[in-house]
């Protein structure tokens with residue numbers, strides 16, 4: 001599904017990612033973990049085409065998309081749900097969802113995904129005509145994920161989906177990521193909640209100061225002493 005090879009990206013010439021390589025097979029959940037400021041979000045933004053590359057290549061479904069503009073990557077099935085949700089607070093829940101769907105011309109698919117959103121999160125259905133800004137933090141996160149799904153992704157990238165979400169809803173978020181995978185969508189997940197992320201991930205990558213320093217199956221990383229000490233407080 002995705003092959004990222006030796007990518008580099010910077011902000012005003014200050015490198016944020018220096019050497020990141022990763023790959024995702026179709027249908028996998030893959031987690032990127034690492035401490036604050038190590039380049040996790042920048043990696044996702046670079047893959048989405050929001051940050052320019054200084055070097056390296058990104059292949060999606062066998063095609064080199066390194067120079068393809070961000071909106072075109074969405075059309076090709078690569079969708080990012082960014083950090084901090086980025087909803088339109090004054091638009092209704094349903095309007096926010098429909099904005100996610102404007103890239104697809106397939107009305108039946110749009111309707112089906114809308115139904116999935118309302119079935120999975122009944123609160124979104126109940127409040128479909130309410131302003132998105134009136135939802136709780138966790139509910140807004142669910143809305144942001146569903147808006148991403150409305151773009152009919154093959155690969156969905158989620159940046160900190162459990163951030164700012166009450167513990168009760170965190171479980172829902174992680175269950176939903178597994179449901180999304182069951183729908184045949186590949187998931188690249190960045191999470192502060194390293195334990196939960198590695199639990200549901202097939203594989204994971206550890207990023208430190210802009211480089212991949214470790215990779216392995218979710219279970220292997222969970223059992224790894226360095227990972228346990230650095231990220232799990234054990």
Ligand SMILES: Nc1ncnc2c1ncn2[C@@H]1O[C@H](COP(=O)(O)OP(=O)(O)OP(=O)(O)O)[C@@H](O)[C@H]1O
Pocket residue numbers: 011012015016034035036037038039040041042043
């Ligand atoms: N818009 C920006 N302008 C300048 N520097 C930035 C910008 N965004 C990120 N950086 C810098 O790039 C580096 C990587 O940041 P990034 O946001 O990718 O880290 P992260 O791993 O996602 O961190 P966090 O866990 O805090 O979300 C950091 O040094 C950060 O300060």
Ligand SMILES: [Mg+2]
Pocket residue numbers: 040041042083
């Ligand atoms: Mg981040």
